[in-house]
Amino acid sequence: RRSMLYPVRGSWRFSIFLAEVVGRQHQVVKTTMVTTLHYKFALAAFAALALFFFVHCPTSSAAKSYADGSAAACDYGDGTCPDSSSSTGKSKCLHPSDFQHRVASFFDNESESILTLLRGTVDKVISNEDAKELVELLPLSDFVESSGYETDNKDRAQYTAPVAYAGLGLKELSTTNEERYTKLLQIREKIRSATESSLNLCPGLLKIDYTTIAQKTEGGAHRAHADNCVHYFDDKAKTAVCDPSRQHPYPKRVAASILYLNDPADGNFNGGEFYFANRTNFGEVEDSGRVAVETGKIIYFTSGVENLHGALKVERGSSSEEDDGTTIPRRLAIAMWYVFDESLEEFVPTFQASEEEATSSLGGLKPRKVYDPNDPNAPKELFTLSIPDRIDISSLFQSAGAYLVSQQNKPLAGSWTISQYGEDTLHVLFKDHSAMFSLDFGVALIEATSHAKASVVVERHTDGSRAASLQYMLQESVLLHGLLDYLSNVILNESSGGAEEEYVGHEMEKARDTLPARRAS
Numbered sequence: 001r002r003s004m005l006y007p008v009r010g011s012w013r014f015s016i017f018l019a020e021v022v023g024r025q026h027q028v029v030k031t032t033m034v035t036t037l038h039y040k041f042a043l044a045a046f047a048a049l050a051l052f053f054f055v056h057c058p059t060s061s062a063a064k065s066y067a068d069g070s071a072a073a074c075d076y077g078d079g080t081c082p083d084s085s086s087s088t089g090k091s092k093c094l095h096p097s098d099f100q101h102r103v104a105s106f107f108d109n110e111s112e113s114i115l116t117l118l119r120g121t122v123d124k125v126i127s128n129e130d131a132k133e134l135v136e137l138l139p140l141s142d143f144v145e146s147s148g149y150e151t152d153n154k155d156r157a158q159y160t161a162p163v164a165y166a167g168l169g170l171k172e173l174s175t176t177n178e179e180r181y182t183k184l185l186q187i188r189e190k191i192r193s194a195t196e197s198s199l200n201l202c203p204g205l206l207k208i209d210y211t212t213i214a215q216k217t218e219g220g221a222h223r224a225h226a227d228n229c230v231h232y233f234d235d236k237a238k239t240a241v242c243d244p245s246r247q248h249p250y251p252k253r254v255a256a257s258i259l260y261l262n263d264p265a266d267g268n269f270n271g272g273e274f275y276f277a278n279r280t281n282f283g284e285v286e287d288s289g290r291v292a293v294e295t296g297k298i299i300y301f302t303s304g305v306e307n308l309h310g311a312l313k314v315e316r317g318s319s320s321e322e323d324d325g326t327t328i329p330r331r332l333a334i335a336m337w338y339v340f341d342e343s344l345e346e347f348v349p350t351f352q353a354s355e356e357e358a359t360s361s362l363g364g365l366k367p368r369k370v371y372d373p374n375d376p377n378a379p380k381e382l383f384t385l386s387i388p389d390r391i392d393i394s395s396l397f398q399s400a401g402a403y404l405v406s407q408q409n410k411p412l413a414g415s416w417t418i419s420q421y422g423e424d425t426l427h428v429l430f431k432d433h434s435a436m437f438s439l440d441f442g443v444a445l446i447e448a449t450s451h452a453k454a455s456v457v458v459e460r461h462t463d464g465s466r467a468a469s470l471q472y473m474l475q476e477s478v479l480l481h482g483l484l485d486y487l488s489n490v491i492l493n494e495s496s497g498g499a500e501e502e503y504v505g506h507e508m509e510k511a512r513d514t515l516p517a518r519r520a521s
Contacts, residue, residue: 093202096340099254106306117200119276119301121291125194126187131261131295134187135332137180138261143168143215144421164220164314167212167335171377172421174349175369181351184213184334187259191336195257195300207345209253209337210463213261216272216331222311224277224285227303227337228253233282240279240305249466252344253303253337261332263295269329270315274299277308285312293331303337344465347377365444365454366424379459382437382480383511386445386452388500391491393454397424397441400456403486404428407479415475430475435468436461437476452503456487458511477517484508 094102106114143166173181188211196206225231228251229242258274276289290312291299301307314331339345352369371378387393401418404426408416417429421438429436440457458480462468468476488508492501512519 094200095202096205096254099199099201103302103304103306115306119299119307120198122194122198122298122300123294124296125190125259125298126296128295130183130187132266134180134183135261135266137177137183138168138213138215138332140215140328140330141422142172142176143213144172144419144427164217165222166215166217168215169210169212170346170348173213175352178351184211185348187334188336191257191259191298191334192338194298195255195336195338198300199255199302205340206255206338207340207342209250209339209344210346211334211336214333214335216311216314218269218314218316218329220272220311220331221313224275224308224310226305226308227256229305231305231308238280240308242305249463250337252339252341254340255300255302255338257298257300257336257338259298259334259336260293260295261334262330263293264317266295267330267332268317268327269331270317271312272314272331273312275310275312276301277310279305279308285310347464366440366442368443368457369440376464377462379438379461382458382460383514384443384445385456385458385484385487385511386503386507387454387456388452388491388504389454393424393442396456396487396490397426399490400439400441400483400487401426403483404479407482410479411475416479428479430469430472432469432472434462434466435472435476437480473516477515478520480515481512481519484511 102114103118105111106118173184188208192206192208196203199206226240226242226248229248230246231240232243233239234241264270264272272293274291274293275285276291278284278286278289291297301309314329316329387396401420404416404418408414408418410416412431415431417431419427419429421427424441426439426441427436428438437458437460440459443455443457445453445455460468460476488504491504
């Protein structure tokens with residue numbers, strides 16, 4: 001069957017198969033003393049079968065198709081042999097197995113003509129007007145710092161955060177601005193469809209694994225990397241290869257795309273170009289691999305080491321040099337990653353009512369967030385800490401942030417990255433990027449007490465596809481036990497004692513009981 005599916009590469013296999021069968025037939029003839037007539041009849045029958053096969057699957061057209069990688073190596077169930085085009089003159093779409101065969105064929109041949117089928121660009125996927133409208137709804141303050149990760153090829157045991165990089169995912173976008181969220185989802189599907197079509201995949205097969213609006217500010221860059229394996233440069237092979245000793249967090253990703261939302265003139269920047277690195281020259285960035293930043297353009301590519309890619313450093317633009325120095329250069333893009341596995345498809349939350357509306361009915365306190373139970377990326381609540389009414393939430397927020405910053409280099413330098421999200425939420429990201437926790441200040445208690453109506457909600461976040469590391473779990477407990485000690489001292493500093501002190505102590509112990517590791521004595 002493999003020979004029937006792959007006429008050129010399978011032809012020699014079929015010939016060997018035929019020779020082996022004829023050889024076995026010859027042995028049978030000798031053993032059982034079949035007559036010469038029968039033996040010649042058998043040879044004639046096999047020769048006729050071979051002729052039938054090559055007439056119905058012409059080697060010449062198939063050879064051409066596989067030489068340039070354009071043929072779909074699959075059986076579509078219509079009784080036809082694979083060919084580079086259908087009766088309509090259009091290329092047959094690829095199913096997952098065909099697509100994977102095409103990618104593998106590049107490594108067999110190292111053919112540039114095949115590589116052109118695994119990457120490319122599409123201009124004006126969205127209009128300049130649509131892009132501008134979305135950008136106007138993306139203030140700098142909305143972005144989450146230190147989103148994403150990249151691997152360090154010199155120290156392949158580490159993940160590091162990209163420099164001057166921030167992002168906005170569907171989770172954040174679905175709770176802030178409905179107009180912006182709706183517009184993004186419409187653009188998101190246009191990008192997915194354009195990527196699917198450009199890679200010649202059959203409609204509906206490409207599933208979105210993750211979507212983010214990426215923001216690179218001055219100094220922002222991304223080293224060359226693959227999206228589904230951790231690579232290194234093999235000195236013997238003289239090329240980049242996947243490191244089998246490293247487990248990539250997203251090994252099932254098959255493709256990705258980047259859509260530019262603004263250009264240098266609009267974003268007050270220079271540089272920031274996406275690039276394809278030379279995998280046979282230690283990731284050197286060549287002029288031919290750079291893709292100019294043009295609003296509405298997408299770059300699409302397969303996820304493996306065949307398409308090492310990155311982004312050049314964003315620099316302050318000429319228009320920024322003429323202003324008063326307050327304008328921050330921003331290169332904005334929508335980044336999307338794709339899979340075939342439906343179980344890994346990104347969860348798309350419905351838009352929730354604006355927090356401002358809900359807050360007004362709660363005396364200025366924020367409503368507790370409600371997560372969809374089917375959302376695999378929903379955070380896990382660790383604890384809710386009640387805050388006595390006499391405590392100023394804003395001051396407590398500032399104090400907690402200062403404490404966490406003082407602890408960010410424990411146990412080692414760079415262990416934690418502390419960032420502010422919105423006006424009263426802190427994000428605390430661990431260095432291995434397996435998880436983070438957030439502290440949301442000023443959330444209304446579900447049941448107010450005589451001592452408190454507000455609280456701090458602490459939640460653990462992962463990407464939904466892998467669990468938090470054991471190292472993270474231990475260090476999370478250490479940091480949060482320390483924070484609880486600090487907050488206890490702040491809250492009780494001016495306490496009159498009595499019932500309130502007992503109440504606060506009880507709340508602190510309830511919070512400690514939720515942590516995976518106990519406090520050191």
